[in-house]
Amino acid sequence: MGRAANSPGFLFVCNLHRIVCRQMDVAKLEKLLGYEFADPELLSRALTHRSWAHEKSPGEGEDKLRDTQNESLEFVGDSVVGLVIAENLFRRNPGSSEGDLTLMKHHLVSTATLSRIAAGLGLGEFVRLGRGEEKTGGREKSAILANTLEAVLGAVFFDGGYAEVSECVLRVFESEMANATPRASHDFKTLLQETLQARKLAAPSYSLLSSEGMPHSRTFVVEALWTGGRSVGSGKSIKSAEMMAASEALNSLRTEETAAEK
Numbered sequence: 001m002g003r004a005a006n007s008p009g010f011l012f013v014c015n016l017h018r019i020v021c022r023q024m025d026v027a028k029l030e031k032l033l034g035y036e037f038a039d040p041e042l043l044s045r046a047l048t049h050r051s052w053a054h055e056k057s058p059g060e061g062e063d064k065l066r067d068t069q070n071e072s073l074e075f076v077g078d079s080v081v082g083l084v085i086a087e088n089l090f091r092r093n094p095g096s097s098e099g100d101l102t103l104m105k106h107h108l109v110s111t112a113t114l115s116r117i118a119a120g121l122g123l124g125e126f127v128r129l130g131r132g133e134e135k136t137g138g139r140e141k142s143a144i145l146a147n148t149l150e151a152v153l154g155a156v157f158f159d160g161g162y163a164e165v166s167e168c169v170l171r172v173f174e175s176e177m178a179n180a181t182p183r184a185s186h187d188f189k190t191l192l193q194e195t196l197q198a199r200k201l202a203a204p205s206y207s208l209l210s211s212e213g214m215p216h217s218r219t220f221v222v223e224a225l226w227t228g229g230r231s232v233g234s235g236k237s238i239k240s241a242e243m244m245a246a247s248e249a250l251n252s253l254r255t256e257e258t259a260a261e262k
Contacts, residue, residue, distance in 0.1 A: 025126055032121050033152070035168050037159050044128075046070050046077075046155035049144060051130030070151035071217045077154030078236065080162075082109055084169040088177065100182040108176055111235045112244050114146035117172055123148055142244075143219045143234040188246035192224070195253060201227045204249065206242045224249050 026043055030036050037043050045068065053069035066072060085108050089101050096104075107113060118124070124139035127148050138144050149172075157165040170177065193203045204226040211220045221234045224245035231252055233244025 029121075029123075029126050029152075033156070033168055034171050035156055035160065035164065037155070039159055042073075042155040042159050043152065046073050046151040047126050047148060048128045049130065049133060049138070049148070051133040051138070052128040055130040055132075070148065071214055073154035073158075074147045074151040075154070075217050076157060077150030077152070078109075080157045080165055081114075081150060081153055081169055084166045085109055085173070085177075087166075088170060089180070092177075096182070103182050103187065104180045106240075106243070108173065108180055110240060110243060110247075111142055111146045111233070112247050113176055114149050115142035117176065118145035118149040121149075121172065123152070143221075147217075147219070188243050188250060192226075192246040192249050192253075195250065196226055204246070206245065208238060208241075229253070 026037070026040050029043065029047075048069045050065070050069045050071060053065045057065060057068065082105070085105055086101070089096075089104055089108075093101065093104075119140075123145055127139060127144065129138045129144075133141075133144070153165055153169060156168050196203060204224045207223050207225070209221045209223050209232070211218050213219050217236070219234055219236065220238050220241040221232060222238060222241035222245050224231045224233070224242070226249065229249065229252055231245050231248035233241050233246070233248055235241035235244050
């Protein structure tokens with residue numbers, strides 16, 4: 001049995017099976033995105049987390065690994081998504097102030113929104129993760145989901161250009177865009193402070209727990225503390241991580257209110 005498992009024929013069949021499964025995964029994700037890649041390798045790279053690249057190529061230098069994982073595509077995708085969202089908000093809301101447009105854009109490109117869209121697409125099942133990330137629930141981590149979605153959209157940009165990625169972004173953001181208003185995109189930190197003040201509680205405090213990633217693509221993790229509660233948020237800046245922590249805190253407080261009413 002051991003000898004047969006190492007035979008050229010057996011290895012060929014195994015490799016062929018992996019290739020076919022990978023092609024099926026790519027086709028399934030393309031259908032969800034509504035976009036077919038001319039270069040499927042771009043999509044494969046967009047789905048490759050650095051933990052997978054390090055695990056599969058031990059001892060390789062950072063320059064070599066950078067060509068196989070998705071952080072550079074994520075960097076581009078972040079800018080592309082921001083531009084498409086900003087353009088669309090401007091066209092949909094010609095009478096809105098810069099402040100209102102900024103609030104809506106911040107909400108739409110936040111880690112919370114990106115990860116929610118990614119989860120809705122089932123993006124977690126397609127990500128290539130190292131064993132360590134896999135064991136710690138990496139497929140459900142907000143930061144990984146959000147970053148992977150940006151990388152995938154960055155890959156669409158390089159594969160098809162701005163017109164194609166613009167259509168793709170608007171398609172996957174459709175429901176979020178439809179519900180975007182200045183009030184719905186309120187500064188979560190201010191809203192949390194007002195909610196706590198209404199309960200006669202002190203304002204929350206925020207502290208940085210950790211930061212990880214390359215200098216151009218760091219992910220920050222921040223903790224929000226208030227009397228009787230705690231929440232954690234992540235983002236590409238300390239400010240956006242604080243916003244996500246505040247958003248999670250508001251969700252927690254709403255859950256408490258709902259439970260108390262029952």
